[in-house]
Amino acid sequence: MSETAHDPLRAPRDPLRDWYRQFPPFTVGGSLYAVPPAHRAATAAALAARDCRVHIDIIVDATGRGLGVSARELAEARAAAPYARIDLHLIVADTLPAALAAEVVGETVATALRTGAEAVTMDLARIGRHPAAVEALHRGGVALWLEHTPRARVLEVPPGVDGALVMFIPPGTKQSADPSMLTEVGRLAATLPTAVDGGITAPVAARCAERGAAYIVAGRSLLTAAVPSAPAPAPASVPASVPAPASVSAPAPAPRTENHREDLP
Template identity: 45%
Template structure:
């Protein structure tokens, strides 16, 4: 199957939508990235680290996207599903330098653990966003010295319907810093977030889908037996009638 980019992103403007590669199968991620870039969208990569190891997009896939698309706007979200700093945080910093990322988003514990390295990365032009999970989406002071917030409408690392009640937080956060929105974003939610002040939105399954498979036409069923020869039948009837008349 091939990946299809839904056209609704055009209504929001150039680079206002970042397509999540986590939403498509691994074998289709490069194709999806190419479609996004050629359509004027950003490319969003979720690297997810849980207690059982890596999930989501791999580091190798991230580097392959940059090799294929040197000019694409790449947004990296490092999602850590356990408490405390993660050993992959330095890899995210290195990817920021190697790949000239547009943004790097992660949660406060990872930012605190890598703060000097992340500040050095910011000086190269990579924007640092704090992941704001639903449990943190209430009134709060953002971390100092950041370039924005990534407001999550679902718990990070999950695939579920967005909590639309959190969209109202976009306007609140946007009063103090740039905001991007991620997590179950549909076309309708994307428009609401943009009206509320979101700089861009991240969308996966509502933006990237599969072309419907086309089934091969089937031949009509073959009939068994033979069709009676109407001409022969008619002749038989005529002959019988003639014999009775004679």
């Protein structure tokens, strides 16, 4: 193999591209799903050392097979970055049988509580169908964020939701960011802490921040170890009438680490 060829088992020297530095600490997060499994723990440590958050995609297809970051990989990432600010995004195929979906949601909640995640993002269907799991999140001090996608734009945010994750592409796909979602960022950020994800590049990140995004998730545009990943199933649109859990107060943010970007070489 030539020295210029990409070797997915060989970590790059500089794990992050510099554009994250234009934002305040903990505004930018890296998606570990974009990185080969062998690099995920080290990437989590690199993100935490640079005051960036760690975003974990838990992806389950219609057969119940996990396609995203595994529980073992998440545990390794937490061990490598014990003070990292971690959030989880649960992406479940809409055709997954109800019993399996309930099991996946329960396991995700348990994982969030066990690993000290700050927030879990779910779609409207999961929030409405699994109120006990949602309540367990809130009891454990984990924020509940609502997934908002180009295919399933939520017109009314249900009670009990602490934030919104605006996807600029359908979850699990590799399209270019949909610029029309910038309007949704501004609308949701007026009332909720709002994050963005999906095809986010440095220019798109800047435009999202201008519209009030408090958290910017990026994968291939940020992480130099990132390689194309297998696409995950995108949940189908769900009606806005799905019942939601009772309202609760948002938990306090996690304490900051002692590392600061200005201290880096």
